[in-house]
Amino acid sequence: MNADILLSAQNLSVRFGGVLAVNKVSFDVKRGEVFTLIGPNGAGKTTVFNLISRIYTPTTGVIDYAGPQGTLRLTDQPPHQIAGLGIARTFQNIELFEHATVLQNLLIGRHTHRQTGLWSEMFFTRKTRAGEIEAREKVEEVIDFLDLQHHRDSMVAGLPYGVRKVVELARALCTEPKLLLLDEPSSGLNVEETEDMAFWISDIKNELGITVLMVEHDMSLVSKVSDRVLAMSQGEELATGTPSQVQSDPGVIEAYLGSVDDVSALRRENYVPGGAA
Secondary structure (H helix, E strand, O other): OOOOEEEEEEEEEEEEOOEEEEEEEEEEEEOOOEEEEEOOOOOOHHHHHHHHOOOOOOOEEEEEEEEOOEEEEHHHOOHHHOHHHOEEEOOOOOOOOOOOEHHHHHHHOOHHHOOOOHHHHHOOOHHHHHHHHHHHHHHHHHHHHOOOHHHOOOEHHHOOHHHHHHHHHHHHHOOOOOEEEEEOOOOOOOHHHHHHHHHHHHHHHHOOOOEEEEEOOOHHHHHHHOOEEEEEEOOEEEEEEOHHHHHOOHHHHHHHHOOHHHHHHHHHOOOOOOOOO
């Protein structure tokens, strides 16, 4: 695998009974980029995420990953080892411990870095104490990075939806990932919160050096933060390129809005201002 490639998916397909959810999808994610999957509902985007995080096993195809331990076949790894390989994920539906504080949720994100055993933790040895201090320091860095200081000791259940989305992002960052999977990070956010999310995604790439693979419907956010985009429809690839290239691709236009002729007619009537998606 090329040294510039962090993750390579080759001919991925997955079938659920008679439904072919993903059909021969291939793409490479380069180190240090934001690569985004777009497409209508049911296009197979989240299924691809579930293949990478090993929730699903592909019917055909493989995924290779150049992680800290060297290049390995990700599709041969068990799901419980994915976080330890440097891959973290957020979800469409927020998955947090609601009856724990923000701080406690973020500390859970440090579990992959634990180096102590049962007896060491029972007797709270020097090594355990040092590990606890290091974990707290890393969590505080993430809290400062995402401006969560005011919510540090708040129970998650009492937080607004937008803040909880940021807390889930923070917990993923606490694992110190090499590859961050963001599943619709702007879903449910208002305009201001979406702008903040765009700012943080850019900083995650530029300041933290983390590669981002994202699923997103908000094309404004996609255009702001994405280096490259893969458009999907009905489980298949439509186009790959920069956001502007993909949005002007005839196949993408047709998948979103109908035939190119129909879209041209709509534009003439000023029903489709600005772009294809």
